[in-house]
Amino acid sequence: MVPNIFSAGLDITEFYQKKPEETDAFWRTLQDVFLRLYGSKLVTIAAISGHSPAGGCLLAMACDYRVMATGKYTIGLNETLLGIIAPFWFIETMKNTIGHRETEKSLQLGKLYSPEQAENIGLVDQICPPDDVLGCARKEMVKWLKIPDHARILTKQLMRNELINNLSSKRKEDIYNFTSFVQKDSIQRSLGLYLESLKKKKS
Numbered sequence: 001m002v003p004n005i006f007s008a009g010l011d012i013t014e015f016y017q018k019k020p021e022e023t024d025a026f027w028r029t030l031q032d033v034f035l036r037l038y039g040s041k042l043v044t045i046a047a048i049s050g051h052s053p054a055g056g057c058l059l060a061m062a063c064d065y066r067v068m069a070t071g072k073y074t075i076g077l078n079e080t081l082l083g084i085i086a087p088f089w090f091i092e093t094m095k096n097t098i099g100h101r102e103t104e105k106s107l108q109l110g111k112l113y114s115p116e117q118a119e120n121i122g123l124v125d126q127i128c129p130p131d132d133v134l135g136c137a138r139k140e141m142v143k144w145l146k147i148p149d150h151a152r153i154l155t156k157q158l159m160r161n162e163l164i165n166n167l168s169s170k171r172k173e174d175i176y177n178f179t180s181f182v183q184k185d186s187i188q189r190s191l192g193l194y195l196e197s198l199k200k201k202k203s
């Protein structure tokens with residue numbers, strides 16, 4: 001685990017000033033990761049040890065349960081703040097987690113929630129002191145593992161298959177949409193400025 005960061009989201013340098021075929025391959029890999037994690041038969045618990053913006057929030061939402069560290073960390077789909085948009089499967093995953101209305105506000109504002117706010121809206125299920133996040137996740141795992149596997153897995157599939165099938169049937173179209181969007185000059189400029197702002201914040 002990296003201290004203070006669960007995931008900084010997608011590595012923007014993977015789709016900034018890249019060739020279309022590289023961007024396609026990057027997005028295909030992300031689809032694979034998401035489909036495998038969201039559709040996993042295993043119990044998956046995210047121990048969110050720190051910041052979890054955008055793609056990091058997506059990965060956490062793809063799990064069955066989320067424990068987040070208390071502290072000055074944030075989680076959410078902040079894409080609009082970068083001048084980009086969350087694709088339909090990010091949106092559907094968030095709707096399945098926190099409901100339609102909260103998702104609508106959250107996405108349009110690019111809202112990043114504190115751990116307490118995230119717990120209040122159900123974006124995370126539990127908050128714990130940073131040094132106990134893994135311990136809390138392990139305790140929760142014990143509960144989930146007591147449920148008969150076949151019943152838990154079939155229930156999970158009933159809840160998640162609609163989104164999995166929808167994305168699976170639209171993968172090519174979704175890759176095309178991503179690459180043609182991020183390759184636009186205006187989007188490349190926004191991404192460049194955002195990367196610059198991250199570097200400036202540091203110095």
Ligand SMILES: CC/C=C\CCC/C=C/C(=O)SCCNC(=O)CCNC(=O)[C@H](O)C(C)(C)COP(=O)(O)OP(=O)(O)OC[C@H]1O[C@@H](n2cnc3c(N)ncnc32)[C@H](O)[C@@H]1OP(=O)(O)O
Nearest residue numbers: 008009010011012013051053054055084178181198199202
């Ligand atoms: C049709 C569909 C179209 C588009 C869909 C696209 C969906 C996109 C999803 C995404 O996930 S986009 C990425 C969103 N992520 C962010 O906005 C997070 C940005 N990062 C931060 O806010 C912070 O880095 C932090 C995670 C809060 C950690 O802060 P800290 O102070 O600890 O680190 P620092 O900011 O100094 O960063 C270190 C280093 O890393 C670079 N960096 C950070 N995040 C990213 C990133 N997501 N991609 C690429 N690079 C990143 C940062 O510039 C620093 O670089 P340096 O060491 O070379 O200066």
